[in-house]
Amino acid sequence: MTETTPGFDTRAIHAGQEPDAATGAVNVPIHQSSTFAQDAIGALRGGYEYGRAGNPTRTALQEQLAAIEGARHAFSFASGLAAEDALIRALLKPEDRIVIGNDVYGGTYRLIDRVLGPWGLRHQVVDMSDLAAVEETVTGGSTALVWVETPSNPMMTISDIAALAEIAHRAGALLVVDNTFASPSLQNPLALGADIVVHSTTKYIGGHSDVIGGAVMLDDDAAAEKIGFLQFAAGAVSAPLDAFLTTRGIKTLGVRMERHSENAQAIAEWLQGREGVKAVHYPGLPGHPGHQLAAAQMRGFGGMLSVSFTGGGEAARTVAESTRLFTLAESLGGVESLVNHPAQMTHASVQGTELAVGEDLLRLSVGLESLPDLLADLDQALSRL
Numbered sequence: 001m002t003e004t005t006p007g008f009d010t011r012a013i014h015a016g017q018e019p020d021a022a023t024g025a026v027n028v029p030i031h032q033s034s035t036f037a038q039d040a041i042g043a044l045r046g047g048y049e050y051g052r053a054g055n056p057t058r059t060a061l062q063e064q065l066a067a068i069e070g071a072r073h074a075f076s077f078a079s080g081l082a083a084e085d086a087l088i089r090a091l092l093k094p095e096d097r098i099v100i101g102n103d104v105y106g107g108t109y110r111l112i113d114r115v116l117g118p119w120g121l122r123h124q125v126v127d128m129s130d131l132a133a134v135e136e137t138v139t140g141g142s143t144a145l146v147w148v149e150t151p152s153n154p155m156m157t158i159s160d161i162a163a164l165a166e167i168a169h170r171a172g173a174l175l176v177v178d179n180t181f182a183s184p185s186l187q188n189p190l191a192l193g194a195d196i197v198v199h200s201t202t203k204y205i206g207g208h209s210d211v212i213g214g215a216v217m218l219d220d221d222a223a224a225e226k227i228g229f230l231q232f233a234a235g236a237v238s239a240p241l242d243a244f245l246t247t248r249g250i251k252t253l254g255v256r257m258e259r260h261s262e263n264a265q266a267i268a269e270w271l272q273g274r275e276g277v278k279a280v281h282y283p284g285l286p287g288h289p290g291h292q293l294a295a296a297q298m299r300g301f302g303g304m305l306s307v308s309f310t311g312g313g314e315a316a317r318t319v320a321e322s323t324r325l326f327t328l329a330e331s332l333g334g335v336e337s338l339v340n341h342p343a344q345m346t347h348a349s350v351q352g353t354e355l356a357v358g359e360d361l362l363r364l365s366v367g368l369e370s371l372p373d374l375l376a377d378l379d380q381a382l383s384r385l
């Protein structure tokens with residue numbers, strides 16, 4: 001019999017998830033312990049000594065995360081931004097330069113500009129879907145990292161991961177992909193040539209809006225050692241309960257992403273051409289500029305879309321405050337549908353910068369509810385316009 005790599009759902013359910021050796025419990029226990037007994041000084045049972053350095057529940061999650069992203073190494077952090085911070089500080093030094101997409105998550109920009117800027121990191125912003133502009137910017141100075149989010153938040157711009165990896169590598173830089181919107185179920189950037197993947201596991205990976213977390217996945221052993229050291233030395237690790245909740249979420253990621261994608265596709269098509277709607281941004285629509293590319297580098301178009309209104313900011317606010325099933329809230333990727341006004345909510349920190357988002361835009365995180373109920377809710381909200 002030849003060895004084949006197990007399918008995505010098999011890896012999601014079984015990687016790192018051996019039944020507990022002591023009891024046979026089929027779920028990895030929540031090892032709610034800050035420290036671990038030593039049989040003699042330095043004689044550790046299973047390699048664990050102190051919870052910041054390692055915890056078996058976190059180890060199980062990290063193995064599962066590596067398996068679903070197809071990476072040799074994965075590190076689980078207390079939040080997506082903690083993961084980003086550790087990755088950048090582990091691999092870069094003051095005076096290094098990072099080139100980031102002009103539509104990255106507002107918090108990522110804030111971290112790079114206002115926290116890591118004073119530390120010495122320099123950054124430049126570019127449209128990652130414009131490969132000629134990226135090439136010019138990346139080669140125009142000594143760039144250490146290129147950072148792309150695809151699909152991007154909130155405009156759903158699709159960027160070519162393989163082409164960006166080539167550009168970055170020609171310039172001696174690494175390519176980081178924030179894969180939060182697609183999730184490892186729909187897109188695996190490492191297989192397309194990227195060097196490092198980051199996730200806010202708060203979103204689809206956790207999937208139930210009940211835990212904040214982040215992850216870094218990569219193949220390179222030397223870079224992994226540096227990230228592992230910073231995770232231990234600076235300490236922004238996942239807590240045991242958070243690790244357990246994330247592990248539980250991952251087991252259903254594949255089926256959830258199928259339903260998220262189905263519901264979002266139907267809603268995007270339904271919104272198109274409706275009175276009061278100016279534009280619908282969803283890569284599953286044939287008219288979306290990134291449709292072909294998304295079809296090639298993703299295995300589904302995902303559950304996120306954004307929509308702008310002819311009535312401007314007032315219309316967007318009216319719809320956001322009129323939905324009943326779509327909860328008005330930050331975040332995304334949970335089983336429940338959410339609506340968000342990026343200009344005043346998730347992207348408020350980048351208003352007035354080149355990453356600013358239009359007031360007329362709403363972002364929808366389409367959940368797993370019954371489609372007719374979601375459509376009825378949007379219909380009654382749009383009827384207020």
Ligand code: PLP
Pocket residue numbers: 079080081082105107108149153178180181199200201202212213214331
């Ligand atoms: N990356 C993306 C695409 C996000 O949407 C977010 C959060 O909204 C983050 C990173 C940051 O993750 P966290 O909120 O878990 O720190």
